[in-house]
Amino acid sequence: MSTTTNLPYHLASKDFSTENKFTSQLSQKTILDLLNTKSSTSLHHLKQVHAVALRTGHFQDHYVSGTLVKCYANPHFSNLNFALKVFEYVPNPNVFVFNIIIKGCLQNNEPCKAICCYYKMMIAHARPNKFTYPTLFKACTAAEAAEEGVQVHAHVIKQGLSGDVHIRSAGIQMYGSFREVEGARRMLDEDGNSDVICFNAMIDGYLKCGEVEVAKGLFWSMEDKNVGSWNVMVSGMAKCGMIEEARELFNEMKEKNEISWSAMIDGYIKGGYYKEALEVFNVMQREEIRPRKFVLSSVLAACANLGALDQGRWIHAYVNNNSNSFDAVLGTALVDMYAKCGRLDMAWDVFEKMEKKEVFTWNAMICGLGMHGRAEDAIELFFKMQKQKFRPNGITLLGVLSACAHSGMVDEGLRIFNSMEEVYGIEPGMEHYGCVVDLLGRAGLLGEAEEVMYSMPMEPSAAVWGALLGACRKHGDVELGERVGKILLELEPQNSGRYALLSNIYARAGRWDDVANVRKLMKERGVKTSTGISMIDFDGVVHEFKMGDGSHAQMKNIYLMLKNMIKRLKMEGYSPNTSQVLFDIEEEEKEAELQYHSEKLAIAFGLINTKPGTTIHVVKNLRMCEDCHSAFKLISQVYVREIVVRDRARYHHFKTGTCSCKDFW
Template sequence: MRPRKKTFFSIAFARNLTVSSRQNSKSNPKFPSSSPTPSPPGLNHLKRDHAKLLRSGEILDTIAAGKLISDIAFSGAANLGYARSLFAWIQSPLNTFMWNSLIRGYAHGDDPREAISLYRQMLANGYLPNNYTFPFILKACTRINDPRVGLGVHGTLIRHGFEDFDPFIQTSLVNFYASCGSIEVAQKLFDRSPQRDVTSWNALIKAYIGCCRFSDAIRVFRLMQDRSNARADEITMLGVVSACAHLGALDMGKWVHAYVDRSRMRLTRNLGTALINMYARCGEIESASFLFREMKDKDIRTWSVMIGGFALNGLANEALDLFSEMQSAGVKPDSVTLTGVLSACSHAGLVQEGMKLFDEMRDLFLVEPTIEHYGCVVDLLGRAGELEEALALIKRMSLKPDVMLWGALLVACRVHKNVEIGEMVAKEMLVLDSQNAGAHVFLSNVYAATGKWDLVEQVRSLMKEQKIRKPPGSSSIELDGVVHEFLSGDTSHPQSDQIYRMLNEIRRRAGLIGHRPATGGVPFDIDEEDKEVCITQHSEKLALAFGLLNTEEGTVIRIVKNLRICEDCHSVMQLVSEVFDRIVVVRDRNRFHHFKNGSCSCRNYW
């Protein structure tokens, strides 16, 4: 009987492991994709099993008791207390399998710290962890984001000789170090791994996305295609599509979509929604809308993403129409949906429609306004020049205003050149966040605009002392699947000489039709000619020049800017769309601008 019990234990252990932490197993050749992951048994069924074992006396058998603990722990976080009670009651010798079952349950449950507590008890009681223990405990360390605990676990598994033993441990280590922001360590561990399955590649892609290094995430995906036999799965695609959406890398996003079709990968609701979001955030709103209409299985997230996509691209009427269609289809809007609709109203200046929705959201949709909703309304009023009303709304709201909310009003003050309210708002922001670069820069700009250079110097000296830096303006453009990034005044690109010659040509042609650089926003005490040079070298203009140099006539030029596009760059883009007969699409921090035939989709309301 010994060998049979041992065999049963191994099978139970493997099942426990496979179901709990190998959700990627469909793409692993060891686990055929046709084998669905079994659902955990219900609580009533487990209680009946428990009663049978009690009546037969088999509860005293280590294997039977261990399997029951495992099944209970796997059945859901709400049942972990039941599994823990049974674990404490067991009179037969405990084993590592039982400890692992509980650690796994808590690692994936609501209280991952309890998994770490159990792990420490396990060691204190003389039980040795095995290669199945470490992925679970590292999962818990990743979730609590405590580097010290994870480093200690890493040291333990090195001492036990497990670091290079198991690909699942290596993947868990990559995830842990990535969650701590140590992406270089994660990359080194990945490079050392002798076995890289799809889970390992997904972990590294996810790691780069978590650190906002989206170009690196795409680079890793390309390496996965070129240098491994691992077949991408839905998790891979979700990560790469997300990276494309952030970068505005439309060509790469289209390739990924085609890859999904070629691979006959099922277009799940999650993947379809991610692709819609990618197309919308790349300015390809027609493709996003087409895919939305083609999708049969939509949920509230799918509708909300499409509404938000219309809003981002300045198509307020389309967003409102879809919002009405959604309600007619019986889909109840949630907080995210309403944020998208309010944002659409803000971008188009639909003040009455936006305020009506905001006033009715509690009664009609049973959604309590959040700080995000208030932010949209403040932005709505601020863009329309209703600065006093926006300020009054902030003062009477029940929620405590945060930096983002004040920031929405600060932007409006800058656009409408309201120095009095803007100065007050900037100081409120600095009370909440003394390191806020935007508030410091606003004050510096206000003082510069009124010629108070002594106050400008005070603000800048304070920023220097506190090492406060404004995020540098950067713009990216995709060419043949490669994303090229430019900073303001950048000369590092291999084509830098040609780019600056093209900038001079743009400047010359714009001047011929009466364009004069808008230098009022340059916050430096320098002469007018130097100010003109300064704004001529903004990052979006460099990206534009690069696009004109490297794409054929008629090709749409797509640029992604990390900050709000400035007044002069906006004017130049309009002129280029007319003079060079190009469509130029720019996504800045707030929205899309589609330039065509000398005009912009925002209608200069931005």
């Protein structure tokens, strides 16, 4: 077979159309040197070297052909199919070539293809070696191919390779991912020759399966613990929700590496302990441990959730000062952080300057625009990403639909939703239907929203029913709200927010007996209300406020400022919206109740501690009430301040007496 004419692609460029003394005298070493230099970054250069290998006959050499396959399979090129075509033309590939293509498939997130290549390897009688099986176990893990994984384990035993600790640790990790701890433990104990890496993998497997006590017993029984052993325990305990015990272990560690700090920070973030995550990061800085990109991305997520803009900007400056480039992950984390901290301008600046964007980068910017009420811009960016050959995914469509819902763009939202399958090949999921119900409900089209729910191909989730209940509260539909509310109280009997919404609907209708019945039901079921918390970032410190909490050092001055602020607002025509109070009490008591909402305390703190004209940023964990919304519009006018509030649903930019949401939220 001629290697130069039978290939299904054209590689011999004009530069190599005629053989000459230069190409004929090129050695195997020279070609390998060429492949291992510029070919890792230049596809054009790689194809030129490939053509030379074909012309000189060196493609027959397994080291050359295998290295060619390795270069084509580099995830940087996203060219796995081409690598597979080249592999097909390698004459009698040996174990070296097979190992390369198996690993290449895994690196390109094609674990099933990696398993198929192993099958071809068996048919070709290319004997696997100790480098084959760790990759193959990882492929079975990624593909969730439990049955194939067991068969691969049997092959390892037949090949006499079960004593290799690298193979063993990969196999233990695979069994652990399948929650097959018995199989993992058998592999650990096969000949008593397991090292610390194998024990770490076993502990990780136990923790993934929730067998915490067994994991702890194995951990403390280990004589040769390393820093990885402690890291596995800290990370696993945090993932099991045992965050305090994870912190105790973390504090006990005599030696910590960057992974240790990252495990603790990630544990706090995944558990919703964002302030604690930042505290650990600050200690890490004092220890002069240089954080890598994945740690910085995690910390940026904490900043985004807290609205800790100063800390987020510090990380941005840190990356710039240390000459670290912004890859897609870190750049996207910055975009998300700035957007969630109310600085959409800075989010856009980072987005525009990013050289490499991924679909999730576009998603972050689209969702950020939507949350800030910039639906038209979100839709424009949605079409721009398609022009630049980025294919939208389900999250993209969710961001666009949410943007339409928060801006009242019913026709545009429905048009995009109805085109999901036909145009984008994406089947609408529960979240997409929820967005459409929210879109119609916010616009007051409650009947249409209910029709969508009954037309769904799946049973509506509590979140979808919740969107309809929120619309009933907004538009005062007591009858539908009562019906939906009762359904929700059965679906989510421990969700305090559902009781609060139904109570609000009853209270606005003056049905105080029903309000009392809802509160009684909450008490009987042991449901506790979610405390409203508002946070404000000042000089790198996140200050937290709760209604009735007088623990803040400046609370005396805050209450005084609040009193003067309300007095001044009333002079400008402010009238407290007492319909927001869910108690049947005197009007004066209702006004006092509204006055001390957590977001008002945060604004008072901001007015005291920032210079005139400074923008005040507040983050609240719950939905902002209508009274605070009206008050903040007036505050922005009276005190000549821009106020940015992020509540559970969206962002509000108050300026000169108006809000960016145009009173539609």
